[in-house]
Amino acid sequence: MAFRDRRELKGMAHYKLILAYDGTLYSGFQRQAIKNSVQATFEEALRELGWQGRAVIPSGRTDSGVHALGQVVSFSFDWRHSDFALMSALNANLPDDLSVQAVERVGETFHPRYDALKRTYRYQLYSRPTRDPLVDHFAWRLDTLPDLEKMNRAAEELIGEHDFSAFGKALKENGTTTREIFEAKWQRNEIGMVFWITGNAFLYHMVRRIVWVLVKIGLGNLPEETVRVGLETGSTGIVALAPARGLTLIKVVYPGDKDEAI
Structure with missing residues (x-):
């Protein structure tokens, strides 16, 4: 949003920013005492511009090694220049x-996590005899690619509202493990395979455990009904996770966004 009237640039404003990051060298989004986090790095850049807030609020906390193209954060800041100037100063x-990919001024009640309607994640696979340095940070390397049709048949079971306790845990004690999935599908892409999953929210480790199960189904190591049984019983007995490197938070959608429709 452009603010041509300089009177609109005075005083405290609430900002919504979209961040992109390569999570390889970060311990995750959330600030940690002795480890390098996305949050701490971003807040340090903000403080260099005079920000004195306590903490930015994210749409979610990505794990160590997980990437983002569409992480959303919000904070209040007494910034006297344009939104573009804020983006440029932060990126410097x-x-x-x-x-920072985008900056927008929003109402002070905006909350990146609680106002979100849906979130989309991407997970990539590739198969090469040796590591590809230009791909390996962003995809799980396998000896052979799994069966696409098997994985998609199993992924169809994820669509809809279910108790996903077999695939993750709530972030808060006694929190609900019910989530709604709108899309879950595998496709071939230029490096190998890509999994797209969109839901209203996700449990801790949910996407990476789902990917691990689907890949093992595609490789013939698990029966195709594993997903269905897990949703019905609340347990798969599986604790393994797909590697973090293949996962990217692509976008978060809010009321009023052009792709708000579910």
Whole structure:
């Protein structure tokens, strides 16, 4: 949003920013005492501009090694210049593996997590005899690619509202494990295979455990009904996760966004 009237640039404003980052060298989004996090790195860049807030609020907390193209954060800031100037100033202070993609002024009640309607994640697979340095940070390398049709048949079971306790846990004690999935499908892409999953929200480790199960189904190591049985019984007995490197938070959708429709 452009603010041509300089009177609109005075005083505290609430901001919504979209961040992109390569999560390889980060311990995750959330600030940690002795580890390098996305949040701490971003907040340090903000403080260099005079921000004195306590903490930015994210749409979610990505795990160590997980990437993002559409992480959303919000904060209040007394910034006297344009939104573009804020984006430029922050990017000048940020490292090469973290950047601001968009800046928007929003109402002070906006909350990146609680106002979100849906979130989309991407997971990538590839198969090469040796690691590809240009791909390996962003995909899970396998000896052979799994059967696409098997994985998609199993993924169809995820669509709809279910108790996903077999695939993850709530972030809060006694929190609900019910989530609604709108899309879950595998496709071939230029490096191998890609999984797209969109839901209203996700449990801790939910996407990575789902991917691990689907890949094992596609490789013939698990029966195709594993997903259905897990949703029906609340347990698969599986604790393994797909590697973090293949996962990217693509976008978060809010009321009023052009792709708000479910």
